[in-house]
Amino acid sequence: MLRHKLIHPQISSILAASGHHSTILIADGNYPASSKRGPRAELVSLNLMPGVPTCDQVLQAVLSAIPVETIQTMKTETEGPYALDGDPPVWEDYRKTIQAEGLNLELQPIEKWDFYEAVSTNDHVLTIQTADQQRYANILLSVGVRM
Template identity: 80%
Template sequence: MLRHKLLHPQISAAIAAAGHHSTILISDGNYPASNKRGPRAELVSLNLMVGVPTCNQVLEAVLSAVPVEKIQTMQTETSGPYALDGDPEVWQDYRQTIKNEGLDLELEPIDKWSFYEAVATEDHVLTIQTADLQRYANILLSIGVRMDD
């Protein structure tokens, strides 16, 4: 039995096969997961029903299982139908989850099109598609190195 929170066998296998600088996308329910990913990235669809699971729930599970050195989000738009004033609420959830895992990392928002480019690289190994409908909930994790004390 595994000791961390992540129990999903396909996700665990993909993470176990990944290495330093590999990226994992936790996508919201609106992300075009089938066509905006790396050329060899696995797609695991966890979108059970609207809102289940959330990106933050998946983030908590993944952070319990793998070292992460960078976390990028899709920057909010300031005009148009998807514009927000300030950070999305989900980002505060992420910050709390990151803190709860004892990580000293900040969210790094990047432009929407740059985010798509960052996902569609050779380093992208896994997309975990959720059913989260919160705007700007997509989160890209860069795997770090294991540092045994």
């Protein structure tokens, strides 16, 4: 299912083997990638140094390679030390990337613990760990079908 802007061989191989409803997590630098993933999911660590690469950069590459039918984010907290008023700035970057790819998809925020559950399923095939330092930058993609 590859369309190619993506050149990372391991990520390309995993995506090529994925199918409809497989999920791919693009995780920020704070995500517990070693413990919060599906039982068969592969982990690719791209975290070179703080902030490099970002989740949005990885999203651009992945969206060029596979059809995506849903995109979920981790809903922001409204109380406590990680609370935000409104959407995190990174979500606007995602919206621009999604639009630039010509997709008619909305971000679907889900509660933090529901997000972890969604990642921990048998459908989860890949976590790409970035070094993004933005809060609430985790993004879960569900593979669609080639039309």
